Amino acid sequence: MSWFRRKRESARRPVEHVDLDSLLALVAxxxxxxxxxxxxxxxxxxxxxxxxxxEGAAELAVRLTGLRREAGRRAREDWPMLVSEHLAHAVAGSGDPVDACDLDQARPLMRTRVESVDEVPDLTRVVGRHLNADLVELLTVGSRAVRPEEAGCWPVATVQALDLAVDNVRREERLGVERIELSGTPVTRLTGASPSAATHLRWLDDYLAVPADGALVALPDPYTLLLHPVDGIGVVRAIERLRVHAARTGGLSSQVYWWHEERLRLIKSDIVTQSGQTRLVVAPPPEFAKVLARLAV
Known part of the structure; x- marks a missing residue:
């Protein structure tokens, strides 16, 4: 009778779950x-x-709740890759004392870090949110990015999980503040011990006086922010100094950004060499162009 009972239980389950179980069995x-x-x-x-x-090796428990949710959002042709990655990751991390699928265990270790979009091989395989078109804020547990099927196990939405990580960053670390000069232009350098420096933009007023028009930001690496207040027409030279410095470091981003009203906007600028002369060609967003026009008066 037990065989018939199992058949009835299988028949009551969604066909998607049954198909996913078949894949899990094959991969296992x-x-x-x-x-x-x-x-x-x-x-x-x-x-x-x-x-x-x-002999006597312990069994490995693999959570599937998040995997099922992620599979429900993906095309079926993605399932073999999804299942293979999930089980391979579970096996590889079997000695890890922290189960990232368990929110109680993961919560104290949750942080954020900012990466260039171009440096993330597959944005669908990480949990994060865009700061703008070319930078993404990733959710991490320990030193690695969280995968969607791990976050899918948690009883909170993704945006809430990211906010928990942001709270951890603010509580656990304060950036160092240093005044430096870039070719005669004064800037503020903020540095941290973890790759979460850009997360601190949310509390920039804790580190320096930010004028109503915001601040210029360069991100030479995930541990560092370079800042200059937008408080006068000297900001044009600051854009040039920050852009050249960011290009030389070859780190997180070679561009300069405008932090204003809780948003990070790109001030697109290109270093152009022509007839032996180098110059900076700046294409600011319309809102920042209006600020520059006002400051120039």
């Missing part, structure tokens, strides 16, 4: 594991097949 076996699913489908246990691991 290909990795050399025997497996068993929890009755509610929320997890599966893996155990190395006989002869492939030390």
């Amino acid at each position: 076996e290909s990795l050399g594991y025997t497996f068993a699913f929890a009755r509610d489908g929320s997890s599966m246990s893996l155990k190395a097949a006989p002869g492939t691991s030390p």
